[in-house]
Amino acid sequence: MAYIERAITDIVKKRVSTSxxxxxxxxxxxxxxxxxxxxFAEYNRVTFDDKMTRLQAKEEPKLFFLNNPRPLFIDEVQKENSILEDIKVLVDESDARGQFIFSGSQKLELMKGMSESLAGRVSVMELSGLSLREIHRIKFNHHFVPTEQYISEREKELTEYPDIWEFIHKGAYPELYDVERDWQDFYSSYVDTYIERDIHELITADSITFLKFLTAVAARTGEILNYANIAGDVGVSEPTVKSWISILERTGIVYLLQPYSAGVLNRAIRKPKIYFRDTGLACYLTRWLTSDTLKNSAVAGNMFETYVISEIIKSFSNEGIDYRFCIFYYRGKDKRTTGENEIDLIIEENGILYPVEIKMTGNPKAQMGGTNVVLDKIPDKKRGMGVILCLIDKKTFLRENLIALPLKYV
Structure with missing residues (x-):
C-alpha cells in the first residue's frame, strides 16, 4: 500500500520553518x-535508541555535534536529555530556523526536559495514529467543533465509511494499513516491544504484573478512573497504580479526559475518565479477537466512545492545537433527578460550550441531550449547538439546538 499522507505534515513543515x-x-x-x-530527507539523522550514540552525546557532546552537524534530526531524544543543554547553547548562537528536529515517545518526560532547557526555542506537536480522514485520503484538516461553519465545510468532503467496527477493532497504527500484517502478531510484538524498550526503563515491576495492569486498564477504557479498583485487580498498591497510569499517559498509551470544572457545578464528579489512545490495542489486551464479537459484546459502547474521542483528539492535534485545554466531560447529580447525568464531551471554544453525546445507536432521541441544560448555569459562557455522534445515516436535527451527526462528520 502507498504511503498515507499525514494530515499534520504541512503544519510540521511550517513550524520547522519558523522555529x-x-x-x-x-x-x-x-x-x-x-x-x-x-x-526532511536533507537532515542528518541519529537515533538515541543506539547506546553508543547516546554515550557519545552524553560524554563528548562537542564530538557528537562534529560528527552530526546541523540541520539534525534526533530520534528518541528523551533517552539522553542532557544533550538539550548543549543544544540550547548552539541554537542561541544563531537565528537560523529549523536547526534541530526531535522526536520521542515519552512526551511528558520529554516536555520536562524541553521546558527546562529549550523554553521559547522549541515548537511542540503531537502525532497520533492514523485518523479515519487520513485512511480515506480526506484533505479536510480542521478540528471538530459542531458549528454551522464547520458542518458546512465538512460536508464538502464527506466520504461514506464502510463498517466502522472494522476500524475500531483494527486500530490506527500505520503498519496495519501498510502491509498485510497479522493483527494478533502485530499487537503481540507491540506489547512486547513497548514493555521491553520503554517500560523497563521506568519501572521495576516484572513484565507479567505490568501486562496484567495494562489489561486491567484496557478493560476500563471509557470509564471514570478508579485507582483503588485497578489496584485490587492487579494486586499492587494504589500509589503504584497512580505511578503506572502516569507512565501510560507519558508514553501515549492512554488519555485522561478531565472533568469540566466550574464553581456552579458543585455536584459534579471531579475524577478524570481514562481512554486508551488506540482501540485496536485495547481490543487485543482484552481478547476481543474479531470485529463481530466486539460489536456484539458488553464493552461495545465503551469501545465506540473511546474510538470517537480518539478521532476528535486527532482532529485537534493534526491541526497543531493543544486539545487539553479544549475538551472535557461532565458527570454530576441534578437535584431534579435521582441518578447521575453525564455529557460525554464538552468542547470549549471562544467562550462557547458545545455538548457532545457519543451513542452507539442508529436511532438517536432528543432526550439524549437532556443534560445539556446544565451548561446554562455557567456564567460568562454560552451553550452552543449540541450534537449526538452516532450510527445514523445522515445529519438530522432533533431540536433547534441539537443535531445528530454520523461519524463521517468528524
Whole structure:
C-alpha cells in the first residue's frame, strides 16, 4: 500500500520553518520517524535508541555535534536529555530556523526536559495514529467543533465509511494499513516491544504484573478512573497504580479526559475518565479477537466512545492545537433527578460550550441531550449547538439546538 499522507505534515513543515527547533511526540509506531525522514530527507539523522550514540552525546557532546552537524534530526531524544543543554547553547548562537528536529515517545518526560532547557526555542506537536480522514485520503484538516461553519465545510468532503467496527477493532497504527500484517502478531510484538524498550526503563515491576495492569486498564477504557479498583485487580498498591497510569499517559498509551470544572457545578464528579489512545490495542489486551464479537459484546459502547474521542483528539492535534485545554466531560447529580447525568464531551471554544453525546445507536432521541441544560448555569459562557455522534445515516436535527451527526462528520 502507498504511503498515507499525514494530515499534520504541512503544519510540521511550517513550524520547522519558523522555529529554531521542533519536537514531534507520540506513542511508538504511530509514524513519527517515517514522517520526518520523508519530509526532511536533507537532515542528518541519529537515533538515541543506539547506546553508543547516546554515550557519545552524553560524554563528548562537542564530538557528537562534529560528527552530526546541523540541520539534525534526533530520534528518541528523551533517552539522553542532557544533550538539550548543549543544544540550547548552539541554537542561541544563531537565528537560523529549523536547526534541530526531535522526536520521542515519552512526551511528558520529554516536555520536562524541553521546558527546562529549550523554553521559547522549541515548537511542540503531537502525532497520533492514523485518523479515519487520513485512511480515506480526506484533505479536510480542521478540528471538530459542531458549528454551522464547520458542518458546512465538512460536508464538502464527506466520504461514506464502510463498517466502522472494522476500524475500531483494527486500530490506527500505520503498519496495519501498510502491509498485510497479522493483527494478533502485530499487537503481540507491540506489547512486547513497548514493555521491553520503554517500560523497563521506568519501572521495576516484572513484565507479567505490568501486562496484567495494562489489561486491567484496557478493560476500563471509557470509564471514570478508579485507582483503588485497578489496584485490587492487579494486586499492587494504589500509589503504584497512580505511578503506572502516569507512565501510560507519558508514553501515549492512554488519555485522561478531565472533568469540566466550574464553581456552579458543585455536584459534579471531579475524577478524570481514562481512554486508551488506540482501540485496536485495547481490543487485543482484552481478547476481543474479531470485529463481530466486539460489536456484539458488553464493552461495545465503551469501545465506540473511546474510538470517537480518539478521532476528535486527532482532529485537534493534526491541526497543531493543544486539545487539553479544549475538551472535557461532565458527570454530576441534578437535584431534579435521582441518578447521575453525564455529557460525554464538552468542547470549549471562544467562550462557547458545545455538548457532545457519543451513542452507539442508529436511532438517536432528543432526550439524549437532556443534560445539556446544565451548561446554562455557567456564567460568562454560552451553550452552543449540541450534537449526538452516532450510527445514523445522515445529519438530522432533533431540536433547534441539537443535531445528530454520523461519524463521517468528524
Amino acid at each position: 529554531k527547533c521542533l519536537l514531534l511526540t507520540g506513542a511508538r509506531q504511530v509514524g513519527k520517524s517515517t514522517l520526518l525522514k520523508r519530509q
